[in-house]
Amino acid sequence: MKQFLFFVTLLGLTSTINAQQQSMLLWYDHPAQFFEESLPMGNGKLGALIYGGTKNDTIYLNDITYWTGKPVNPNEGIGKSVWIPRIREALFAENYRLADSLQHYVQGEQSASYQPLGTFNLINLTPGAIQNYRRELNIDSAMAHVSYQQDGVTYKKEYFVSQSDSLIAIRITANKPGKVNFKISLTAQVPHKTKASDEQLTMIGHATGKENETIHACTIVRLTHKEGQDSHTDSTLTVENADEATLYIVNATSFNGFNKHPVDDGADYMNNAIDAAWHTKNFTYNEFKQRHINAYQRLYQRLNLQLGHDKYDNNIPTDELLKKYSTPHTPLSVAAQRYLETLYFQFGRYLLLSCSRTPGVPANLQGLWTPYLFSPWRGNYTMNINLEENYWPANSTNISETIQPLFSFLKGLAANGKYTAHNFYGVNEGWCASHNSDIWCKTAPVGEGKESPEWANWNLGGAWLVNTLWDYYLYTQDFQMLKSTIYPLMEGASRFCKQWLIENPKHPGELITAPSTTPENEYLTDKGYHGTTCYGGTADLAIIRELFENTQQARRILNIKPDKQLNNTLKRLHPYTIGAEGDLNEWYYDWKDYDPQHRHQSHLIGLYPGMHLQRHAIQTKDSSLLKAAKQTLIQKGDESTGWSTGWRINLWARLGEGKHAYEIYHRLLSYVSPEEYHGPDAVHRGGTYPNLFDAHPPFQIDGNFGGTAGVCEMLVQSTLEIVNNKPVYYIHLLPALPHVWKDGEIKGLKTRGGLTIDMQWYDHQVYALHIKADADVTINLHYNCKTDSVRRLKKGEKMFFRAIDGAL
Structure with missing residues (x-):
């Protein structure tokens, strides 16, 4: 057995860990025919889907602020709270059928819909056969390229989409002079008008709905070219015999905030678009390109990952690589497998950087990319897992800036949610939000009196989502943000939950929720009733328990006197129970799930993304609840939708089950055919599309983010404990390392406590480790089956460990 010795040096030692990650590149030998083959690009507001056609290069355009609707009505649902006592009466009489029926009276309007901005067509006017085609997306630089011979x-x-200059840029070149010939047009699926002028296309339009009550947009395409001639018709531009050409696309909408009418009080989208178009003259194309790369890489390059030591020459198109990876017994080198796993991990970071940079408008179900007039599930914010999962990798992969859109979005939810709390639930303290939201920060339940209560009536979306901001504090140690924004939002959500809880008539002194649902799941009672509404659902209580414990921890850090009432409420919460089959009960009673392999596992929130199940096991030395959670996962099985598969990676990793976590990660990377492809070899299931988008199916971006977060969870886990009224961060290195990743390096991984981790591991053991503290912090480090003593690090202080062995 190898003997390792560790040395510690503080202050000023430069790490030798360099994580030589290969170039991360998606590439294909044919144009995209389907949405799930296109290359997504974005700057957090503007989005582009690159199809790369040789005759007609179609680019679907998106703007993350382009939605139907207008600000919510604070009077929506007034008086509906009268039904809550009646539903409770039915529940406690065990009349679940009546409770399900009455829930429809506590539903509101549907959410708004996210909509596509437009369709840009770049039509090639040169005849001739195509040879040596190649289309690629370099996620190291956020640049796309298409090349061919004709x-x-x-x-x-x-192609690139610049966050620093708010534009989409396209450059077309030929290796012979005078050979660039094309026509461009700009259209949309929403109401619009397009006008061409000298070297410019201008399109104005508005989202679906009444023209005077919905968001408007102005899109401008500006053309420059070297040599050749250009001309225009009413709505197209043509370039002939040019050496090269450059196109800039800019856009502005009238969205002016969640509570501002998009017409009466909208932003000046026309002049804003014109200003953006003028800005395209301020720099050369190469200057815009370099500014884009610099801004992107400043964030993206913070983290590098290398799995194994073998290099892969990336000589297989990405869609074929994915097919081979997900087909048993298909020969694929170990280097190719590790490359695809790393590529998928970094692709998740690329997507989050590309779709979440706009204040008040976080990444939606599709990130910001859609070619459809009405996306699946309206492309909205689904807050019973999906919006939360979008941000699981943000902190750990060192791009916490992408969480910023959530701060103002949650402020909007809190502002609207106080009306929902009163109107629908009769609660006059704090705020709540429900299953669905949109750009207008909708908080009321949806369903319009006809949808299933299992999702339409769930009201703990805000209570769950606010914990994302708490985690932001744990990773960044941003004390001022905790004090000014995060804690007030947590405290408001807690106040609602305290009033929403009621005493359990079946067990006096105990607190439960009623009515309760567990997101999108259904039960079978012991009497054979198949329903959705219950009381004391485990998922409700898990979310509330996590929120209350986090709120108390925040109070200690802020030096606010502990809330005795909150402590008392925590102690009175109905406890977890374990079923006859050893699983963690999802319902108050040990009922069966109508679908035993259901995609949701909401009652495991306390395991992941929450912390309290693990904390309970450490504090009590009782692992029975963790064992029950594991049994639940075994019952659920490994086959599920894309986003659920992403969640299960993290759940298994949190349990320390690296082998199983990796098996689920491998399953997530199963090839899935584009939705509109129905050939004899079509594959439709949860997994990954040819362009590495997550297949729910259809596309939902949260599975990408869950997969990226799962890799981090296998490599490092971190938790906060309050010891003697002081915060101590426990850092566990390689807690769920799969055997196939026995060697590797990572540089720039973040942990709770504001630590940056650079680490090498060899034969499943940490070989070298560099830790940098971004704030004063107390840590307890666990590695190689050893626990380091508690130590205090000052802001900027560094620790470096190296294993010494004669064979290395």
Whole structure:
């Protein structure tokens, strides 16, 4: 057995860990035919889907602020709270059928819909056969490229979407002079008008709905070219015999905030778009390109990952690589497997950087990419898992900036949620939010009196989502943000939950929720009734327990006197129970799930993304609840939708089950055919599409983010404990390392406590470790089956460990 010795040096030692990650590149030998083959690009507001056609290069355009609807009505649902006592009466009489029926009276309007901005067509006017086609997306630089040969000429197209300059740029070149010939048009699926002028297309339109009550947009395409001629019709531009050409696309909408009418009090979208178009003259194309790369890489390059030591030459198109990876017994080198796993991990970071940078408008179900007039589930914010999962990798992968849109979004939810609490639930303290939301920060339950209560009536979306901000504090140690924004939002959500809880008539002194649902799941009672509404659902109580414990921890850090009432409420919560089969009960009673392999596992929130199940096991030295959670996962099985598979990776990793976590990660990377492809070899299930988008199916981006977060959870876990009224962060290195990743390096991984981790491991053991503290912090480090003593690090202080062995 190898003997390792560890040395510690503080202050000023430079890490030698360099994590030589290969170039991260998606590439294909054919244009995209389907949405799930297109290349997604974005700057957090503007989005583009690159199809790369040789005859017609279609680019679907998106703007994350382009939605139907207008600000919510604070009077929505007034008087509906009268039904709550009647529902409770039915529940406690065990009349679940009546309770389900009455829930429809406590439903509101549906959420707004996210909509596509427009469709840009770049039509090639050069005849001739195509050879040597290649389309690629370099996620190291957020650049896309298309190249091919036609009639003896090599054509190249380059694309980027700049966050620093708020534009989409496209450059078309040929290796022979005078060979660039194309026509461009700009259209949309929503009401619009397009006008062409000298070297410019201008399109104005508005989202679906009444013209005077919905968001408007102005899109401008500006053309420049070298040599050749350009001309225009009413709505198209044509370039002939040019050496090269550049196109800039800018957009502005009238969205002016969640509580501002988009017409009466909307932003000046026309002048804002015109200003953005003028800005395209301020720099050369190469200057815009370099500014884009610099801004993107400043965040993206913070984290590098290398799994194994073998290099992969990336000589298989990405869709074929994915097929081979997910087909048993298909020969694929170990280097190719590790490359695809790393690529998928980094692709998740790329997507989050590309779709979550707009204040008040977080990433939606599709990130910001859709070619559809009405996306699945309206492309909205589904807050019973999906919006939360979008941000699981943000902190750990060192891009906490992407969480910023959630701060103002949650402020909007809190502002609207106080009306929902009163109107629908009769609660006059704090705020709540429900299953669905939209750009207008909708908090009321949806369903319009006809949808299933299992999702329409669930009201703990805000209570769950606010914990994302608490985690932001734990990772960044941003004390001022905790004090000014995060804690007030947590405290408001807690006040609602305290009033929403009621005493359990079946067990006086105990507190439960009623009515209760567990997101999108259904039960079978011992009497054979198949329903959704219950009381004392485990998922409700898990969310509330996590919120209350986090709120108390925040109070200690802020030096606010502990809330005795909150402590008392915590102690009175109905406890977890274990079923006859050893699983963690999802319902108050040991009822069966109508679907035993259901995609949701909401009653395991306390295991992941929450912390309190693990904390309970440590504090009590009782692991029975963790064992029950594991049994629940075994019952659920491994086959599920994309986003649920992403969640299960993290759940198994949190349990320390690296082998199983990796098996689920491998399953997440199962090839799935585009939704509109129905050939004899079509595959439709949860997994990954050819462009690495997550397949729910259809596409939901949260599975991508869950997969990326799962890799982090296998490599490092971190928890906060309050010891002698002081915060101590427990850092566990390689807690769920799969055997196939026995060697590797990572540089730039973040942990709770504001630590940055650079780490090498060899034969499943930490070989070298560099830790940097971003704030004063007390840590307890666990590695190689050893526990380091509690130590205090000052802001900027560094620790470096190296294993010494003659064979290394």
